[in-house]
Amino acid sequence: MSHMKELTKGLFKENPTFIIMLGMCPTLSVSTQVSNALGMGVAVIFVLTCSNIFISLLRKVIPDSIRIPSYIVIIASFVTVVEMVMHAFVPSIYEALGVYLPLIVVNCIILGRAEAFAGKNGVLDSALDGIGMGIGFTMSLSFIALIREIFGAGKITLFPIGSFSGTITIPGLSESPVRVVALAAGALLLMGYLKAFFQWKSERGKKA
């Protein structure tokens, strides 16, 4: 049961984006298109899970004085692996994510989870924590991207499969979108509203 809790806590109760407020930089910058958000999410889930497993495995070997450099080396390696794999197999997402892909190295969620969780807990719990937090981040990121893309561009960009071109156009909004939502200022505004909404929801939950 407790294992299940490690997995699910990242989804809502300790959601990295809306509750812990970690990893704001990629959240605001990559959330312009749903496909980018999903690509970034998958990359973060992979890096977070792998680094959590490795750091948890090595937690008794790594001396305390060099734990941060060790964590960074491990995280950076997995990020490099993701970067090379994406560049080779999904070049369009690699291009779209641009500089934010290598910047996963310094994503606070990953180092934060390594320091706060994986360095102190067992392998299974750390792996579940990584997957849960990663999915929580992906969900929040995709949710913000969905709102920004629908209102800011009047479309939803997914991945082309078979005869489906990958883009859903929303009539009405695509001709006259609310362009500010697609811009950086719109991302901050939207993030503020969503944070307020989740705050209100959790406060209400406590009172009830």
Add this chain to the structure above:
Amino acid sequence: MTRYLKTAFTLFAISAVCTALCAFVNQITAPLIAANNESDRLLALEAVSAGYTIGEETEGNGESVSYLIPLTDESGELKGYILGLTANGYGGPMDVIASYNPDGSIIAAKMSTNSETPGIGKKAEESWYMEMFTGLGGDSPIPLSKSELSDTDSAAVSGASITFSGVTSALKAGSDYVKSLGGEA
């Protein structure tokens, strides 16, 4: 002393394993990445060649024109050039590939590598964006500011003025370069 050695060795061992992992993945992905880049380049050249034969690449002027490829028809007569142009965008340098008639007018252009904002500056990657400039650069000038565009086109590029002026100045530099060649390969 042994404590320091042990610490240093641990960090060294972790780094060595990580390096080996990266090297292994690189072995697998490097050929695929090179093939992707090459096919992207060929596709882009094909897209702007207007059906002419693509010749041998030569170096450009070292400034905004990074390379020059002559276009010839079946009889070997020079019909134009493909130029690799470097433009300054909102998100840093952008690569634009454009083909010109020998008189300096644009046949076709295509946005290649860039770091523009998705949904805003990235619009320059769509075909209608570059079609605005087709035929310009010879007798009729390339618009350098949004005010020189029609209302519809001006509205379409609004919000991305830096991308627009980057693209147009690069296209104009390319056109001037082609004119300076005077129709020679």
